[in-house]
Amino acid sequence: MEDASYMRRKLVDHAVRGACFIAALLAVVPLFSVLYYVASKGAGGLNLAFFTELPKPVGEEGGGMANALVGTLELVGLACLFAMPLGVLAGIYLAEFRESKLATVVRFSADVMSGVPSITIGIFVYTLVVLSTGHFSALAGGIALALIMLPTVTRTTEELLKLVPEELREAGLGLGVAKWRVTMRVMVRTALPGIATGVMLAIARVAGETAPLLFTAFNNRFWGGALDEPIASLPVQIYTYAVSPYEDWHRQAWAAALVLVTMVLVLNVTARVLVRHRVRAR
Amino acid sequence: MTAIASSINAFRGVASSVPDATRPVETAAQSRLEVASKKIEVEKLHAFFGTAEVLKGIDLPIYSTKVTAIIGPSGCGKSTFVRCINRMHEVTRNARTTGRVLLDGRDIYARNVDAVTVRRRVGMVFQKPNPFPTMNIRDNVLAGLRLNGLSTRDGETIVEQSLSRVALWDEVKDNLGRSGASLSGGQQQRLCIARCLALEPEVILMDEPCSALDPIATARVEALINELRERYTIVIVTHNMQQAARVADFTAFFYMGELVEHDQTKVIFTRPGNQRTEDYITGRFG
Incomplete structure (x- = not known):
């Protein structure tokens, strides 16, 4: 039995x-x-021209996506510039004052916001920035990407700060260290590798966003490095080339997709390695 | 009772005495006043978590350069009590206190007193060793100075002095760059004591400093307390009565948020004045 x-x-x-x-x-x-x-x-x-040359006019073979590569970097950089300080500081607030009314509201909003489809964010920024300034711009694109990053960065920062043992806070306070110094130099410092990982994952996500850029950064066949000009980006360029009828553009779209996927993959892997280091250091 | 009493007597070289029969005529309080001045005076201290009152009016003197042990069963308020002495109690949400705690005659709860300055004079060692994981051994010792934005120009001297005082220097002097977390539990706790000493506090509060340590590490920390008593006023919370008997000059017995008895350690353990104290130290409850 x-x-x-x-x-x-x-x-x-x-x-x-x-x-x-x-x-x-x-x-x-x-x-x-x-x-x-x-x-x-x-x-x-993929060839040298892809990384160094501008797109050729319609009907002409060859050319590259150098402008879109730089554009993606610029847009992501802008997004980080806006979203990182704001998100990290908001996350610190949520972790430090976790039961305040404002924290509850912010936490809920962040959760809702992270579920909003990215195209909605694009339309929002279009209305707010593009319509009021009168033209598409890198700035608008950066803001749109920042809005997508913001909830992720905020919540990751909060969650990672919560993982830092309270004993460390008490250790700091017990040494007669002021509260804000304990927060920044003990709690945030201890959570920093994790926060960096969260930021990287957020970057990896927005690097591939297309929808919010369609009506904000738009696209640009030329260099266009200025903040108030439209700017090219890899995802939008992939979209434009992929729906075109030209064989050469299709080929370039695939190459751009490969570059983009590689970028995201590298970011993801780096983030994971950082996490693993952190765990091992424990 | 006898087991503990004999262990104390063996340790302190006090002749075994029959309880109650040979109680001295002089009051214990008088004999205490002769030995030392008061570093801290706790007056009518009440402590609350929300609406729950965990300390119900404590009056207790803490003598300068002596070791005072706080004993009592779990939940009796002994940890809360020491956390009130350096204003760590109020760090917890909804926690508050009433009453006065006089440090050298000045109330640390007075309106114009900053909790941060109090904590620099009254250092604390916690139950679980808590070195900063992002710092190496050297930086852990200097953490109090660094985090407070104080100068660490004499850093190397301070590190060596502090680590020597906790008898850790010889063990780690070649590895000061290693993470504090790489040490054993007992070494970590001594590192935390060194970190506390580096700030030159006047009083050291120890909240069950040995409860996470093995017997050998415990013995080392106790030996260390014996050394430190010459320069510092020490308050140690312990649930280990033998430990109180071994290290403390004075012992206070807390029960249900009240101070039941406070006297010289040898009196508490050989001729307690209160039935509840006797029941507790003889293991009838707790």
């Missing part, structure tokens, strides 16, 4: 384990097939 129940348990154990294994395998299939597909299609389009 005991043998029978043992056999049954063993059988169920094997069945469930097998099912989990297959599910896990299936889950990574899309990731790897996307990577493989993008790499095989995109590798052919």
Whole structure:
């Protein structure tokens, strides 16, 4: 009798384990097939010109996406400039004054905001910035990306600060250190690698956003480095080229996709490595 | 009772005495006044968490350069009591106090007194060793100075002095750059005491400093307390009565937020004046 129940348990154990294994395998299939597909299609389009030249006029072969590469960097940089200080400081507020009324409201808003579709953010910034200034601009694009980053950065900062043991705060206060110094130099300092990871993941997310840029940064066939000019970006360029009827543009769109995916992948992996370091240091 | 009493007597070299029968004529309070001046006087101290009153009017003197042990069963308010002496109690949400705590005659709860300055004079060692994980051993010792924005020009001297005083210097002098978290639990606790000493406090509060340590590490910390008593006023919370008997000059027994008895340690452990104290130290409850 005991043998029978043992056999049954063993059988169920094997069945469930097998099912989990297959599910896990299936889950990574899309990731790897996307990577493989993008790499095989995109590798052919990569050459020096792609990284150094501007797009050629319609109908002309060749040219590159140097402006879109720089544009993406500029937009992401702008987004970080706006979202990082604001998000980190807001996160500190949420962690330090976690039960205040304002904190509850901010936390709820951040959660709602992180669920808002990115195109909605694009329209919002279009109304607020583009319409009031009268033209598409890098600034508007940066603001749109910043708004998408903001809730992630805020909440990650808060969650990571909450993970810092309260004993460290008491240790600091017990040494006669003022509260704000304990917060910044003990609590935030201890959570810093984690916060950096959160910021990186947020950057990785917005680097690939297309929708919020369509009516904010728009696009630009030329360099356009100024804040008040429209600016090119990899995702929008991919979109534009992919829907065009030209074979050469399709090729370049694939190459751009490969570059973008690589960028995001590198950011993600760096973020994970940072986390692992942090855990090991513990 | 006898087991503990004999262990104390063995430790202190006090002749074994029959409880109650040979109670001295002089009052204990008088004999105390002769030995030392008061560093801290606690007057009518009440402490609250929200509406719950955890300390119900404590009056207790703490003598200069002596070790005072606070004993009592869990939840009796002993930790809260020491946290009131350096105003750490109020850090907890909804926590407040009434009454006075006089440090050298000045009330630390007076309106014009800054909690931060109080905590620099009254250092604290916690139950769980809590070195800063982002700092190496050297920086941990100097943390109090650095975080307070004070000069660390004599840093190396301070580090060596503080670590020597806690008998950690020889163990770590070649590895000052290593993370404080890499030390063993007992070493970490001594590092935390060194961190506290680096700020040159006048009083050191220890909240069950050995409860997370093994017996060997505990013995080292106790030996350290014996050394420190010459320069510092020490208040130690402990749930280990043998420890109180070993290290303390005075012992206060807390029960349910009240101070039941306070006297010289040898009196508390051999001839307690209160039935509840006797019941507790003989292990009848707690």
